[in-house]
Amino acid sequence: MPIFYTPTLNSSSKEITISDTEFKHIKNTLRKKIGDILNLTNGNGLLAECIIKEFSPREIILQIERIDKKEKSHPHIALAFSLLKQHNELIIEKCTELGVYEFFPFFAERNVKTSLSTHQFERLEKVAIAALKQCDSTYLPQIHKPLAFGELLKNLSQNYYPILAWEEELHGLHEVLEHADKDICLIIGPEGGFVKQEVDFAREHSAQIVSLGNHILRTETAAITISANTIFYQLKRNRNFY
């Protein structure tokens, strides 16, 4: 059963009103009726089991039966990725499913895409919400406004253990994951790859540089792969990693 995203849900909510797109999805697509059960999340760990109490022409009123809080495991996994000409939505969708906590889109020197419109940004947010609903997750990843690579790196290194994938590196991802002592930010470059100066700059800002193996991966494949592998590594340490 999909989960519904309702940011107004809080831990003391007794009743929730749903309108707009979610309303249409529940009423017209899923054909839910009074008395049916629905799950809601606020996208920040709350999971509510609700009963449909009332339909009006434009709203559904839900009575909350139970609210649980799911804790997001540490280390949080963030993904910084160079905005692509295509496939940004694929990255957001797949990495949200996997459980990435936060996205930092950026512009690097070899970026083909050099701007992101408000419409495109909002579209990425919608893709994340759809992935959250589909995958029964309770954490909606935050998508930050895009920054230039250098600016992003300076901010990141304070709060994150940055790991940057570069095809010219020999160290494997597993070698650096074991030294991660805070939340992790994975970094994937543009279609044409990072220039060496960017990699050096990242290294100066505490980034660990890793190889993802012996095949050249498209950027979006690299983003999904490094996220999947990092989560796989955490699951090995903690089978409840969420």
Next chain:
Amino acid sequence: MPIFYTPTLNSSSKEITISDTEFKHIKNTLRKKIGDILNLTNGNGLLAECIIKEFSPREIILQIERIDKKEKSHPHIALAFSLLKQHNELIIEKCTELGVYEFFPFFAERNVKTSLSTHQFERLEKVAIAALKQCDSTYLPQIHKPLAFGELLKNLSQNYYPILAWEEELHGLHEVLEHADKDICLIIGPEGGFVKQEVDFAREHSAQIVSLGNHILRTETAAITISANTIFYQLKRNRNFY
């Protein structure tokens, strides 16, 4: 530089003629000229460095300067996946990039898609070739004709160590990978999941059943994730894993 797929290439080739789609790609898209260097593969490990010797209106003649053989590492990683209504191409593309050696599409009980036309099958082959070229790989994965799940399982278990992902299992992928004593076949079920009888049947045919973590993944995401994680595991043991 992309690599070109030329199945007629063999280890004693001195000259190769390229026509059709590859010809157009080299001449019109890449605008290559006489004397330019191109790399070719036969999709079975051979990598040839060639010089463009002659253009005719419909063909390019290449002189082979050097041929190397790249060995595919063991264990080979195969992927058996339930044919989806959509996203089969995404699975083939991404898993070819990652280095999956062989694909076994199948039909399971809850399959929404219940047939694959010749056109659709050929399209999957084209996607694999495009991924091979893009990713500078020298092994073109074989895509087998689809089978019913039960029939596939009986054949698989003779040559492969089968690993099936099921959301109701508790064992992690890493726990079973360490016991793999032959080539590995990863198995991913349909949109609605495997029915319990299918999982039991797989278990009776030597399959190890694993969980991919604590998030529900779409089928195509599960296929990419289990392939990426299995290759990551091999890279940890052998950094030259290819």
